[in-house]
Amino acid sequence: MLTSLLPQPFDAKGAISSLGQRYTEELESGSYASTVCCVAYATLSGTSRVCGQAANLIKQGGAARVVVGLDNGVTSVEAVEQLLASGVEVWGCEVPSILFHPKLYILSGTEKAWVAVGSSNLTARGLYRNIESNVQFSLDLTVESDKQFLSEWEKWVQALLDTCGRKISYDAASLQAFLDRKALVREAEARKAETTSPGKAAGLTKPKPKKAISFPPLPPPIPFDKSLLPPLKVGKPLAALAKTAVVATPAPRFFAMTLSAFDCSHKTGKPGTPEVSIPEAASKMFPPVTKSERKYPDAYFKVRVNVASEKTVGATYRLWQRPPGSAVGHADWRINIRHVTMDLTSDGGGDIFLVERLEDDDVPYEVWIIKPGEKRYDEILAKCTHQVAASGAAGVKKYGLF
Secondary structure, eight states: OEEEEEEESBOTTSOBOOHHHHHHHHHHTSOOSEEEEEESOBOHHHHHHHHHHHHHHHHTTOEEEEEEEOSSSOSBHHHHHHHHHTTOEEEEEOOSSSOOOOEEEEEEOSSEEEEEEESOOBSHIIIIISOEEEEEEEEETTSHHHHHHHHHHHHHHHHHHHHHEEEEOSBHHHHHHHHHTTSSBOHHHHHHHHHTOHHHHTTOOOOOOSSOOOOOOOOOOOOOOGGGSOOOBOOSOGGGGSSSOOTTSOOOOEEEEEOOTTTTOOOTTSSSOOEEEOOGGGGGGSOOOBOOSSSSOEEEEEEEEEEETTEEEEEEEEEEEOOSSTTOSGGGEEEEOHHHHHTTSOTTOOOEEEEEEOTTSSSOEEEEEEOTTSTTHHHHHTTOOEEEEOSGGGOEEEEEEO
């Protein structure tokens, strides 16, 4: 058994370190036949980083199980629905008066296994950005003591399920029932409750750290094709669905669009505003525009730009809409993506501008510029199933909302 520390978001030397990176690397290695995650909280920001790999494991004949805490105001129905749609078996645990609070990740194969135990939940911040502490164990299952170590963890998880576990079905009525009794929450509602907490309402602020803490980058998500999976079942009685719709058709979380050469032409030191035109459908991803002192209705919002494998930069984007007129359509909606983003693009175009809306983060949007040949480019491009022709020099572009 090899044991090592896995601190987050940086190690003692200051290098980027995260459980999310290690877990997904192991999950993608092809060395394991099953995975089990046992965590207190799960949100879509976390599941969208692992559901693609889990779905691939299942397609190859493997198995995936997630055990998650319920009734905590954090675990979301969107995260559970995404896991279920990927083929993952999901169990929820809730116990009266105390909190379900473990953080355990297991990967097991025929000859080796990997276990991580610590403080990281199945959220983007828990996997990549929070200050967390974990310990990882690399096990040789031909060694009896290592085999016994893995067996003890697996038996403990099973004992939890026997004691307080509830299996969650890929069923609309079942998901709605968990929502109705607040065992699961909708992410937008949980975020609204957080932003109106007594501390924030009173204007209380946290002291700044002695040294600035930079936010590590998030990897782009791995899109999965729900059309290849069984449709969400509609349970009985149907009246249970009459009041509110479940998450069978969730609002888009991601916007991806190819960039033309003109889109990429206004870098630092070159004339012009670093803006890109977007389709009207994509405007729903962002805050609504309102009339201001400027000429056109607009909106400002914070983003975190993933500028490198070990660096992110905060920025404020501006979205605006030109009034309908002779150039009605695609080019009437524009975003100033700032030079910090524009400077990442290729001069000839062809890159993908990817935006993710994070409901569980103080900065609500993540941004990537993904270039041809980079990891995830082909998978993200495959989600750009629509095409639109901008007026003027912006050109024909592909885009997708998913």
